[in-house]
């Protein structure tokens with residue numbers, strides 16, 4: 001029986017014909033009642049279940065996923081992790097997340113392949129340059145690592161950049177501790193660790209409705225029957241509005257398709273993550289050698305996980321603008337995920353107007369980097385009834401009070 | 416690529432258009448009587464259905480006029496497009512074939 005992953009267990013199983021590995025998590029039949037239910041088996045839901053058990057001692061917990069673990073946006077994103085935000089609230093929250101990521105492989109005993117290869121945001125005109133300086137200063141003031149570079153320094157740091165692009169590269173901001181992680185591994189690692197602490201991970205089970213009595217949630221109706229709990233958290237990314245409507249709730253959320261692509265794999269040629277707002281593209285190279293690139297949002301409501309051609313063309317053009325030598329590479333595959341966008345580009349974590357029902361959502365295009373902190377904070381509010389200090393500004397009430405945290409206009413974050 | 420039937424110009428490619436979000440939204444008033452919750456709803460809360468959505472589109476590189484559409488957010492099929500100020504034709508009213516003899520109210524090509 002091989003429960004712990006290590007160099008020694010690898011060696012042992014290698015000699016043993018790989019016959020001793022156990023399934024990474026149990027496959028239990030749902031019980032009739034749990035102390036807490038988490039809906040959504042993406043990174044946020046799995047992290048929530050794990051921290052409910054780990055930080056709060058709640059182990060009689062069900063995680064309910066309608067498809068398979070990590071089959072949502074957590075398995076569809078471009079895996080970029082960073083904390084280069086502007087407002088103190090967001091900076092503190094995302095920085096906490098990056099710090100949790102830094103320890104995650106050890107903590108979960110699962111290699112999430114977190115690679116802090118740096119994350120560059122390029123500036124292509126005078127305004128971009130001003131934005132870059134402001135962003136670097138804001139990050140430093142928030143205690144986050146940031147480096148401002150002028151054009152020649154960008155070129156010295158990123159080999160292969162087009163020496164003569166149509167949109168000149170005048171400078172950039174690098175967050176050296178930014179980078180990427182293997183997204184499936186993040187989901188699988190949390191699932192395995194949560195299951196080991198007693199959490200029931202129930203796949204292929206759709207939540208179809210809520211049992212609500214006198215304004216308090218009492219359980220869910222699922223494709224596997226009724227499961228009761230007075231404490232329910234939902235982290236269903238692109239489907240937040242659809243699921244919330246089943247509890248009679250309306251959310252300030254619009255759902256859009258966001259698409260990504262990978263090229264055929266090639267030898268290492270790009271050792272950092274690049275975002276170029278002006279050319280509308282972001283890219284990195286995976287450990288497998290594929291170029292991973294993302295496009296912008298299809299700006300009409302969508303629940304179709306496919307994305308559109310005009311954006312695909314724009315993203316490809318943006319990459320070729322930066323690296324003309326990639327023009328002969330082929331796209332291997334393309335896909336899209338549905339992301340929940342809110343007006344101030346800041347997540348929603350906290351209670352709803354239904355007692356006992358909590359939400360984690362509104363991540364827009366950027367919630368992968370937030371998985372550890374998002375799970376941590378949803379678990380906290382579910383277990384204690386109080387918002388975690390790091391997420392106390394992220395409640396639904398801000399849309400009424402006007403206390404928005406508008407990261408889109410402040411830091412130029414896409415979501 | 417979507418083919419979108421502008422009520423003024425006819426079917427054109429998606430890249431000529433910009434979507435302006437939910438249509439038929441009424442500003443609440445008089446403002447002295449509107450609660451914070453009602454303002455929040457008007458400013459930030461939108462219909463986000465998995466299914467038919469009534470929305471505004473702008474023919475930005477064509478006639479530069481706004482019009483309305485009923486579009487399915489799962490299939491991306493446009494059921495009908497109609498002019499600003501008009502009521503949305505209900506399903507079965509055959510508005511599609513009347514306004515677009517080519518029987519293309521917009522779809523995926």
Ligand SMILES: Cc1cc2nc3c(=O)[nH]c(=O)nc-3n(C[C@H](O)[C@H](O)[C@H](O)COP(=O)(O)OP(=O)(O)OC[C@H]3O[C@@H](n4cnc5c(N)ncnc54)[C@H](O)[C@@H]3O)c2cc1C
Pocket residue numbers: 039040041042043044045064065066067068069070071072073074075076077078079080081205206207208235236237238239243258259260294335336337338339363364365366367368369370
């Ligand atoms: C193309 C693309 C690129 C991206 N790039 C980045 C990036 O580089 N960096 C970054 O930080 N973020 C990125 N993101 C955003 C990021 O992927 C998401 O914000 C994040 O994965 C959300 O995690 P989640 O756990 O909330 O959702 P998900 O992983 O989508 O999980 C939600 C789960 O809920 C399940 N579910 C839904 N309804 C029900 C129901 N009724 N019953 C049971 N289960 C249900 C779904 O099946 C799904 O598995 C990107 C997103 C996309 C689409």
Ligand SMILES: [Zn+2]
Pocket residue numbers: 421422423424425474477478479480
């Ligand atoms: Zn027109």
